[in-house]
Amino acid sequence: PHYVYPGSPNTFLTIGRWLSEGGKVFSKDHRHFLTEREISMTIARLMSTGYAKNFKEKLMLRKLKKAMIKGERKLLELLQKLDKKNEQTIIISPPFQLFSMMMIMEKEDIHLDLGESNSVVFTGGGWKIFEDKKVPLDEFAGRVEKTLGIPRSSYVDVYGMSEMNGLAVSCKAGYKHLHPWIHPMVLDDNEGNLGFGTFGRFAFLDPVAHSYPGYIMTGDRVKLLKRCPVCEKTGFVLEPDISRMAGAEAKGCANLMRGMMAEELRKIEGD
Template identity: 30%
Template sequence: MSENCCHAGPQETGARDALLALDPYTLDDRQKNEDLMPIFREQLKDARGNNRHIEHYFSKLQIDIDALRQPEDVPFIPVQMFKHFDLRTCPENAVAKVLQSSGTTGASPSRIPLDKSTTLNQIKALKAILSDYLGKNRKIFLVVDHEGINKPEMAFSARTAGVRGLSIYAKKTFYLLREEEGRLTLNMPVIRDIIENYSHKEVYAFGFTYIIWTVFYEQLKKEGIRFSFDKFTLFHGGGWKKMKDLAVSKETFSGTIAELFGTETENILDFYGMAEQTGIIFVDCACGNKHVPAFSQVIIRDPFTLEPCSPGNTGLIEVMSILADSYYDQAVLTEDLGMLVGVDDCPCGRKGRYFRFVSRVEKAEVRGCGDTFRESR
């Protein structure tokens, strides 16, 4: 199959740009789906025409793209497929960077090819999400990790992606840990500087949940050190499987870490995201629900039937996105369990679907999908 130029057409690009320009949580679910579906259909046609694996997959499923009417109809790809197949949908010479992420299951890395337009869309999307939680102004950015995690030569990881992505709003960045002989320790000169000079500034922070708890919090507790910020927000993600092993609940984590930073529990924001959909994070609101922005959608599917679940039922999380021109990003079935809480009626005021993360699933590859791809190699 020949490789055509896969960049979005003017109509699709205009519709996508319009969604990216909105406040991300102002559309109700019905209107958002009406806006998303024409974009999805055009992107699926591009993907089918530019990737033989996608073509074989769609043919096997007898997909009629023009007949797709709602997000639940869009063919999803199990996230494991990124580890085994080239899902690039743009010419090879258009790829500016290939992200690699091994995740938490197995050693085989996912490969995510990014061209310039996809990277720009991801930046726009993340900026829109963060602005809803942080406002428009740049702030002091604290990274609960060591500076080496953000070096260009570092392999892409969830930690690296978080630092690079959330630095969009950084006026000045400080790393609160340092690495010594392979061990993370407190960066005491920086911590003292923060306490003395930045407690009354607008500050936001990012860290990997497990590292915040087992390294940062535990060592600060031994030193008897606490912060006291006037305006502070912490974004944290990942590591909940390990936290569960430690018998630390989300509520315990939020309360303890809020006290550590001298802030309110509602300013400790857990988010859900994945390397395969860089640019989109699903952030907790004050009610503890994760919200879906205008340029994305989330479906919870029954693990046994793969049919969409109704609110209140736990199933596999499917994440959808219109950001990518360079790879199949439109519908990805994850290896995580979640629960759809509700639609359009969260007390925080944000419109659209909102959900909660429940847990990871071991060995969650959907049976049959890999074989469907593999036949076309």
């Protein structure tokens, strides 16, 4: 199979390093990254905030935006090539980045049939500042099937963060199943425990963490359930509808592309 990640393997970011290491199990000609360029602290800041401190950084930001536009086309052309050869493909991407490419495909009436080669799609990282563009998980899975030809059964969304040692993987119904060693909580505005079945701020205790206190309070709005109401798997789950708390700062590995992606998304919608 081919491994496709629309990011850079050369980064200090935790998720980026994981995906880079994971790609090493594939031969060099079977792993594909959007760029091999190192994501330095300066580049990460520019991509995350869009703020340039001086003229040099303004030029750098302009080049980054142009590279991102080319990157979208590069990704689409790669998938078209793999589809034509009927190659099995593993696609790992933030949802908003894949959503942007699917919008281009819908606009230009491009349809692939990657499902014929048993290809799969994994998304993770959330929508960040694209919360106003966010679509329900079921609708997103429908777009994946319509544009990429990958059935819903081969689409998985994961929830996690650098501070959490373990990913909450969605079942076919979209519920995020937490690892058994994670002790989850849902907090109210006064940081009181709301328990199960109520939306609030997600927090958790992670006993696996040793280099820092493992109690983390996130900026995510979730609803916690004792078990999945659809599938037969046991353990705590989060409802599919996970969003950012009002006023929460946009953070995370997936958020690094936000400035460029937001601009290009607006252009596509404006055409």
